[in-house]
Structures are given as structure tokens and as C-alpha cells.
Amino acid sequence: MKENWEEFVTSKKNDPLTQESLEDALAVLTLSEAPTLTAAGGQGLLYKVEIGHAQYFIKIPYYSRHKSIEVARHNILKEAIVLERLNENGDYEYVPKLLCYSRRGNYLIREYIPGAILNDCIKHASYDERKKLLEQEYVMAQSLFKTFHDHKEGSMVIRDFKPANIISGDDGGLVIIDFGSVKREDELNSHKPQNMNRFLGTGKYLHWPLEQMVDNGIDADRRVDYFAFGVMAFYTLFIESPFDNKEQDYDKAAAKYRTQYHMAGERLDSLCKSDPEIDKWKDIIMSALETDIDKRKFL
Secondary structure (H helix, E strand, O other): OHHHHHHHHHOOOOOOOOHHHHHHHHHHHOOOOOOEEEEEOOOOEEEEEEEOOEEEEEEEOOOOOOOOHHHHHHHHHHHHHHHHHHHOOOOOOOOOOEEEEOOOOOOEEEEOOOEEEHHHHHHHOOHHHHHHHHHHHHHHHHHHHHHHHOOOOOOEEOOOOOHHHEEEEOOOOEEEOOOOOOEEHHHOOOOOOOOOOOOOOEOOEOOOOHHHHOOOOOOOOOHHHHHHHHHHHHHHHHOOOOOOOOOOOHHHHHHHHHHHHHHHHHHHHHHHHHOHHHHHHHHHHHHHHOOOOOOOOOO
């Protein structure tokens, strides 16, 4: 399997992975009986490995059209350090356990969480099942926001809190698995785009508020995570995002956000009429979805 894996990596065109950059990861993978490629993203290749009788995930850097190998290494190292900080208190209910990582950013190894991506679970769940998932998401958000935002080494913001980055475990629990976008809160406003030429999100799942998308004179803070929770909660109920914006002009985008915010409230009002149990969620979701950062809260 090692030879097959090396052949796969070295056959990638324009991929400057060298033996030097892979030596640590290869050493670990040779201990594995069956390294299996499970995902490839902007920051690395993710393998499921079996070492002894235990299963783990190993993430290694790789070059893409958009990122150099140095950037990929840096991101993996950053993600490992974030996970290490989160593991300090020994509470692994909502985050995976980090086993080890390369200080050169050549790999990180974390526990394997058996389950399914939350996004897929939402899409295939019944309405009643989605309401139960919403309860779990809210409890998880309460815990994660406290862990990230009040960390003793400085507040951290998740920035990419969405169903595609969460595992619904076989044990029934939820675990967030991607920490590549985490930033210290005091670093959020560096390198913000100067215009609206780019939106972050997964397809139409638009989970970033305007103050995080563009340098509009408004400082972003931990409330970008509140907004992301609001989008996830709304998506869990309706299987669609409350926001869908392609405007590149900031003023037009802001106006569209405000219109869609009110439309989201109307949809929740309508749902409340047919299901009174949603009453308790309306204020929570709408407070989190506030387009005006000064009014946005996590209740």
C-alpha cells in the first residue's frame, strides 16, 4: 500500500510534494495496514489509517492550484495547534482527540470518528429528526462557543461552523472536525478583502456575515460564529440557507441580506403556526442571523 500511495502522490501534475515533505507522513503510513484516501481539500489529503487495532485519521499537506506546499504545511500545523489547545482540558465531547503532529506541518493524526457528515444527515432526515438535530446543534454550539471564545490563551473564532464540518457520530453525538479556518479573535480583521468579489461558503450555503467578507469599516469578532449557527439552525429546519447573495457591490449586498433576513423571519412565523414547538427557536435563530452585528446575539 505504501508504494501505491507514493505512486498516487507523485503522479499528481504540478504537485511539488517531495520526499522531504512526506518523510514523516510516510513513516506513519508504513505502520498502517490499509491507508485509505477519504478526502482531499484545500489544505491536505486525509487518510483513514489502522495502526494496531485502532483507527485514526492522518492529514498531510499537498499542493493545489490555489495553495503552495508551504501554505498547506502552515495550515496543517495551525490546525494541529488549535486542536492541541482544545484538548488541554481533556473534554473530547465535541472535538476529536489529537494524537500527534509534525512540527514542520507534514502531518497531524487525530482520532477517527465513525459516523456521517451532518450535512448529509440533515438532507435525509425527516422533519422530526431534524428538530432533534437542531437541539443537538444548539447544545454543541453553547459548549464550543464557550471553549473557543473564552480560551485561556486568547479568544478563538471558528469561522467555518457549518454542517459539512461536523460529524454525526454512530454514538449519536456531534463532533466538529475541521479547524483550518480558526483564527484568534484579534486577528480576524487582518487581510479582509477590499471588495465583494469573493464569498466564502459551500455552494449556496452562505454562512459568513458581511463584516467578515469585506473590509467595510466594521470589525468582525466572535459574532461571526453566532451568524454561522443561525444559518445552520435555519438550514436544519428548511434544508436551505436563509441567504443567497451574488451581489458584488457592498451596499446592494447589505440590502439583499436585510431583505432575506426578514424573509427568514416570515418563514419561521409560518412554521410556528403549524408547529408551536418552533416558537422557542425563532428568537434564537433570528438573533443569531442579525445582519447588524451590534444586534446579533447567541441566546
